[in-house]
Amino acid sequence: MVPLVCAVAGPLLAELTVALETHIDIPNGWMYSESTASAVLAAIVGAMVGLTGFVVAFGVLIVQMATQTLSPRFMRLWFRDGLQKTVLGTFVGTLTFALALLRRVGPDTVPDIGVTIAGIAVTVSVVLFLVYLDRFIHRLRPVAVGWIVARAGARVFQEMQPTGPHSELGDARPEGPPSLEVHSGAAGAIQAIDRRGLLETATRHDCVLELAHAVGDIVPHGSVLLRVFGATPPDAEHLRGLLAIGEERTIEQDPAFALRILVDIAIRALSPAVNDPTTACQILGAIEDLLLVIGESDLRDRDTICDGSGRPRVLIVTRRWDDLLALALTEIRDYGATSTQTTRRLAALLDHLAARVRPEHRAAVEEQVAELAAALERFVPDPRARAFASRPDAQGIGGASSAEVTFSSS
The missing domain is CATH 1.20.1270 (Substrate Binding Domain Of Dnak; Chain:A; Domain 2)
Incomplete structure (x- = not known):
């Protein structure tokens, strides 16, 4: 335009x-x-x-x-x-x-x-x-693209964080069947939702709106998009217009998509046709920074939008820390398990996350540590090579190892 x-x-x-x-x-x-x-x-x-x-x-x-x-x-x-x-x-x-x-x-x-x-x-x-x-x-340059995407993902995540104090809401979903189910008219990816419009609509009609899918999900035509709990539900066409559905995901309200792009760049660099683990390690730096922004944040209440009185009005689907961490690391670990540089950089990333994320997020980090150890057990049979590949190194190979301990198969 x-x-x-x-x-x-x-x-x-x-x-x-x-x-x-x-x-x-x-x-x-x-x-x-x-x-x-x-x-x-x-x-x-x-x-x-x-x-x-x-x-x-x-x-x-x-x-x-x-x-x-x-x-x-x-x-x-x-x-x-x-x-x-x-x-x-x-x-x-x-x-x-x-x-x-x-x-x-x-x-x-x-x-x-x-x-x-x-x-x-x-x-x-x-x-x-x-x-x-x-x-x-x-x-x-891949590293420049990586940092651009990571900063965009961090900005989107911070914009979508709840601004009010945490409240113990319990299960905010009303009991009983919904008074209205809104179905999609066409297939596509949920690109964004009008959070303010949904809240205003729910408040005006004194109802609770529940989204059936997270932003970024692919929905076939005719799928349930919204469930309405209330005596006088809003117009279905109006509610359908508060969700943007398009051909592909966008990053505007979907920080997980930023991780998806970063992982795609890293695993492409790790493919046998390219064989560029240094690029993958550089992308892991951007992934680590974005994961720290998410892991140091309180993720409670992200699935609930309340009105001015603190009453839950809109229930949305959000991705948990475990989901985001698995998205960021699983494929890179799978494709890079035979690359010593990549495994050492992954080990350093996990060390940094374990030291800085919130206590409730550390169990997922420990699970990823165990997964990395198991991958090294499968793909690196030589004990000495495995010990070297398991040492955390922020540069992959060449930097000062942050620890001399190795991963235990237990």
Whole structure:
């Protein structure tokens, strides 16, 4: 939409600059002959066509490289990057602006102000183009992508944390059958829910709304989306509109999807075709940081939205710490069990989690420690090699081991 709006705004701005010339005294330095104005505007049109084509071709190249070396699920974040939209919008807007001015050039009319503005727009476009190249060349590195995704996941998780004090609500689900079940009209992934809209609707109708699926779940058509407990249930179509269902998951309300993208990048690096465990270890650094943000947080009450009086109104499905930890580590451990660098980095990650997460989360960390030990028992039969592979090392291999103990098969 941004390039489209800029393309429409270009001719409108051109008409505005032509209208302004009759009301403004133009400095001599801004005045051009007919031939000069035509040559400048024609050159600007050609330059903008070439730059726009290059950016589109560069974008296609990025998509190809990213889907091969990173994860196709990262593309959604890249498509939404504000700089890319700004660059394309500036290029297309400058192109249509110059074209609209070019048709105004004649023996008796030269859009002097417009030609000057077009020259400034070209200068801005070139600067944005250089920034665009620098930014996206650096952002194609897996480690850079990993930290971008981890920060996005941490931000989403923190935004969805309950803001009020913890209250012992017990089982907030009402007894008895629901008064209404809302079914999906089409299949797809639950991309987001309107938390405020659901709360306002439940409060207005004095009912309790229960979501049947978590954000990120794939639901077939006709599946139950919401259950309503109350005497006067809201309109089903209105409730259906408070959930966004699309073709793929998004990261906006789904921090687990951030972990999914990071794991995909890591296991792709661990595949025999790539065989790049160093990249996997770098991605584990981003995974560790995101897990620490989650593990150091109080996850109680995340499945309940209460009204101003503290009464539960909306019950949502959230993923437990155990689920998120298993999502982050299981596949990397399975594919990287024969990579000494990866197992040592995993051991260091688990050490850091055990030392910093909340007490109620440590049992899941200990379970992952046992799973890593069992994986080493299966894939590394030599005791000396297994002892070396089990030592925690924040760099994988080459850093100072954080402990000289090894995992016990018990």
